[in-house]
Amino acid sequence: EVQLVQSGAEMKKPGESLKISCKGSGYIFTSYWIAWVRQMPGKRPEWMGIIYPGDSNTRYSPSFQGQVTISAGKSISTAYLQWSSLKASDTAMYYCARISDNSGYYYPMDYWGQGTLVTVSS
């Protein structure tokens, strides 16, 4: 069974750093792109970027380029999303999701993690 399990909720202060994780199982983790998606309260999901865990090839949405870093540890089937200096506006639910086909990333996202709630407040 394909599963993506994300790390737990985080409460941080502005200016702090954070790295959240997404561990895949039930499939060949290195062969499928993983996407990160932000959903602010009451808003539509926003695609942040993707990573191919096999070689850490990464693509970012221009809206998030330079604001976050996406990485992966292929030996432990885990993808990461990190911030070096959080802002209050980073408060949101963050999801990882698998791109459904192993031949590229122009495919829908079929399996999703349960989400990691990040709250940034002084």
Added chain:
Amino acid sequence: DIVMTQSPDSLAVSLGERATINCKSSQSLLYSSNNKDYLAWFQQKPGQPPKLLISWASSREFGVPDRFSGSGSGTDFTLTISSLQAEDVALYYCQQYYSTPFTFGPGTKVDIK
């Protein structure tokens, strides 16, 4: 970026009746080389991640009830729930994966009348 819009913002339908949600993209999602529309529909219930219902505009995912159907091509798409059930109360999003950044519509809230 491709802009996705949806209508209506919300709708209330009686149990067993039809619900129709429209989605429009700012440019065509039809890739001519394979004649496929790069459009997905998701269902999201409170406290849950989005769930993929339909890909390629009209292909229902495994396990999705056949009362859900997708149609349309190019820039105009529709999600239809043929006979609304109580468990279908949710937010529904369309999403394009034709070009990055992949973008979502604003969502349509479906309730029971």
